Amino acid sequence: MPSRPRTLPLTAAVLTALTAGALVVDLARPGELSDPVRDAVATVVAPVQAVLAGGDDARVAELTRERDALAGEVTRLEEQARRHEQLRTLDRSTTWGDHRLLPARVVAFAPATSPVGGRTVTVDVGAQDGVALDQTVVSAEGLVGRVLRVAPRSADVLLLGDADVVVGVRYGTEGALGSVRAGGAPGLPPRAHGELTLTALGDSPIGVGDEVTTLGSPDDRPYVARVPLGTVTAVDPDRGQLGRTAVVTPHVDTDVLDLVAVVFVEGRQR
Structure with missing residues (x-):
């Protein structure tokens, strides 16, 4: 009967092939299909690993490194698949x-109390990618903010909800005009974290459930038109304030930003 050291190459080949098989399935069909395959591979590989535990220490260490490298590649491909799905969305x-x-990708953030001023996030694209001041920044859910500062390979984005941000908007089915900003006016009920205040420009009524979108800016900066911003979740009582007001819950939760996009208006050079 062959000695144990001679069986290790075959065992290693089986282990590597099974792990690679799981890697291929992950790459081809990430999601529900890969989970049963992973479970099956784990079931088969566990006894093999137990056999290897009694083998040569150096060989076991080598196989462990190969396994860890393959596991790292699976993780990288899963992140790549997640990013591609975010981009499609x-x-x-x-x-x-x-x-x-x-x-x-959001790579850093600064609170409103930061010495540089403004509640911002830093993204991993900049002037070398064609990014310029006052471009609109969005996510899959809607408006994120505008470009505030640009470096060669990064940019700071001033977020919707910062105290200094005021956005012209349309709301409701008729597209009535108004503006949205953080916080509330004197005499209005306090706002919860993240909530914004809509102030109507005229006398058009505001209703709970009204969708709020950007009005658009001259030359499309800092905000392009028709970007979803939020939904009216409460209408303030009339307390003599100028203009009707309401509470808007933004579509984008700026506390958990990940993948965003800088908007390039058609016809502009990047």
């Missing part, structure tokens, strides 16, 4: 305009 969501989007 982002692309499908931008039915509000024929604009080109530059995907970007």
Whole structure:
């Protein structure tokens, strides 16, 4: 009967093939299909690993490194698949305009109390990618903010909900005009974290459930038109304030931003 050291190459080949098989399935069909395959591979590999535990220490260490490397590759491919799905979702969501989007990942943030000023996030694209001041930034859910500062390979985005941000909007089925900003006016009920205040420009009524979208800016900066912003969740009582007001819950939760996109208006040079 062959000694144990001679059986290790065959065992290693079986282990590597099974792990690679799981990797291929992950790459081809990430999601529900890969989970049963992973479970099956784990069931088969566990006894093999137990056999290897009695083998040569150096060989076991080598196999362990190979296994860990393959596991790292699976993780990388899963992240890549997740990013591609986010990009597809982002692309499908931008039915509000024929604009080109530059995907970007949020890599840092600064609170409103930061010395540089403003509640911002930093994204991993910048001037070398064509990013310029006052471009609109969106996510799959809607408006995120606008570009505040640009470096060669990064940019700071001033977020919707910062105290200094005021956005012209339309609301309701008739597209009535108004503006949205953080916080409330004197005499209005306090706002919860993240809630915004809609102030109507005229006397058009505001109703709970009204959708709020960007009005658009001259030259499309800092905000392009028709980007979803939020939903009216409460209407303030009339307390003599100028203009009707209401509470708006934004579509984008800026506390958990990940993948966003800088909007390039058609015809502009990137």
